Amino acid sequence: MTPDSRPDGADDSAPASDTPEHPRRSIRSFVLRAGRMGSGQVKALETLGPLYVLPYQPGPLDFDRVFGRHAPTILEIGFGMGDATAQIAAARPQDDFIGIEVHTPGVGALLQRIQERGLTNLRLLQHDAVEVLRDMISPGSLAGIHVYFPDPWHKKKHNKRRLIQAPFVRELGSRLAPGGYLHCATDWQPYAEQMLEVLGAEPTLANTAAGYAPRPDWRPLTKFENRGIKLGHGVWDLLFAKK
Numbered sequence: 001m002t003p004d005s006r007p008d009g010a011d012d013s014a015p016a017s018d019t020p021e022h023p024r025r026s027i028r029s030f031v032l033r034a035g036r037m038g039s040g041q042v043k044a045l046e047t048l049g050p051l052y053v054l055p056y057q058p059g060p061l062d063f064d065r066v067f068g069r070h071a072p073t074i075l076e077i078g079f080g081m082g083d084a085t086a087q088i089a090a091a092r093p094q095d096d097f098i099g100i101e102v103h104t105p106g107v108g109a110l111l112q113r114i115q116e117r118g119l120t121n122l123r124l125l126q127h128d129a130v131e132v133l134r135d136m137i138s139p140g141s142l143a144g145i146h147v148y149f150p151d152p153w154h155k156k157k158h159n160k161r162r163l164i165q166a167p168f169v170r171e172l173g174s175r176l177a178p179g180g181y182l183h184c185a186t187d188w189q190p191y192a193e194q195m196l197e198v199l200g201a202e203p204t205l206a207n208t209a210a211g212y213a214p215r216p217d218w219r220p221l222t223k224f225e226n227r228g229i230k231l232g233h234g235v236w237d238l239l240f241a242k243k
Contacts, residue, residue, distance in 0.1 A: 056125065129163075145183070174204070185236065205242060
């Protein structure tokens with residue numbers, strides 16, 4: 001149930017199918033939509049993919065082996081086109097980052113940024129985040145988790161597809177080390193309200209603010225967010241810590 005990636009927080013308005021899901025299929029919070037692939041992205045996937053894209057495997061990742069060092073590891077779920085992800089990794093060289101994204105153009109774009117910036121502390125996974133979290137991330141192993149601008153699924157009948165739901169938040173909390181943090185951000189107020197309610201009800205997490213949090217320095221403003229702010233749109237950050 002990875003979020004449907006809206007490039008760096010952009011509103012992806014392509015409609016999801018209204019056809020009822022097959023009763024044996026689990027509900028996914030993303031819809032794979034076709035996206036244009038530039039020649040640079042295609043080349044990055046071919047040449048850099050084998051170096052930086054981790055294969056899905058039904059077994060826990062050894063972070064020290066993946067990065068060749070021992071450092072705090074942060075997981076990002078749904079990095080879109082990856083600009084903010086690359087900026088964060090560049091600004092925090094002391095930390096290691098694993099980004100999950102299901103959309104191929106975004107993976108290709110972030111691979112380009114990895115090469116351009118010479119980033120050694122960033123790896124990618126192109127797979128469903130629920131399965132990655134369940135099968136590849138050991139309990140208590142993460143220093144932080146980022147979930148930025150997941151698809152808000154505006155229509156009420158699609159709200160059940162939203163990523164931030166109680167069962168998934170419980171899984172997120174279980175993967176955090178004591179003192180680790182979960183940082184979410186959204187530009188859709190009804191989703192922000194749901195996030196605050198769901199995160200506040202998770203007994204393993206504590207809110208670091210009295211409600212919504214100020215945007216931490218490590219989360220850069222995206223061009224879409226800047227555009228929205230100029231138009232008077234709100235953005236809500238939520239920062240919770242593992243008890």
